Amino acid sequence: MAALTTRRTLVGLMTGATLMAGALVPAAASAQEAQAINFRTPFDCGQVWNANTRTNHNPQASVDFQRDGAQGKNVHASASGTVSTVKDLGNTSYGKYIVIDHGSGWTTLYAHLDSFNTKVGAKVTTNSIIGKVGTTGGSTGPHLHYEQRSGGTVKRVVLNGLAIKYYGNTTVTSSTAC
Numbered sequence: 566m567a568a569l570t571t572r573r574t575l576v577g578l579m580t581g582a583t584l585m586a587g588a589l590v591p592a593a594a595s596a597q598e599a600q601a602i603n604f605r606t607p608f609d610c611g612q613v614w615n616a617n618t619r620t621n622h623n624p625q626a627s628v629d630f631q632r633d634g635a636q637g638k639n640v641h642a643s644a645s646g647t648v649s650t651v652k653d654l655g656n657t658s659y660g661k662y663i664v665i666d667h668g669s670g671w672t673t674l675y676a677h678l679d680s681f682n683t684k685v686g687a688k689v690t691t692n693s694i695i696g697k698v699g700t701t702g703g704s705t706g707p708h709l710h711y712e713q714r715s716g717g718t719v720k721r722v723v724l725n726g727l728a729i730k731y732y733g734n735t736t737v738t739s740s741t742a743c
């Protein structure tokens with residue numbers, strides 16, 4: 566009863582505006598962090614993809630982009646940056662993959678590519694096609710495995726300022742390079 570009274574007193578002293586701001590702090594802070602770089606859906610303008618997330622994905626915050634006819638689709642840089650890795654791990658793990666350094670500690674990773682269309686050191690923008698979707702490495706069907714990392718840690722993916730659903734499926738329509 567005492568605790569309840571204290572809580573009521575505190576709430577009574579706070580204005581509605583203060584309560585709203587307090588409630589929004591965690592979400593606003595994390596969205597702001599992700600939007601330090603405005604990452605875009607890494608596909609041709611107007612293309613529709615399913616962004617799949619699941620608890621047994623490795624790393625867990627990764628996204629698999631899936632759709633019918635995925636094989637050979639263009640993969641764009643999801644923001645401006647410099648290509649830092651273009652590597653082929655053969656039939657294991659990421660297979661053919663690319664990492665782009667966007668500055669401020671942020672990188673993106675694109676895996677299981679069929680082919681490369683860039684090289685280490687290349688300056689890229691969202692207009693740049695860096696490779697083609699494939700099923701190389703430890704992949705069982707054509708899709709794009711995608712990661713957004715900050716300070717080397719894989720973060721939950723935000724595209725065009727919107728958070729992807731964890732865990733489940735989000736339909737995304739690319740507005741990149743439109």
Ligand SMILES: [Zn+2]
Pocket residue numbers: 622627628629709710711
């Ligand atoms: Zn994956």
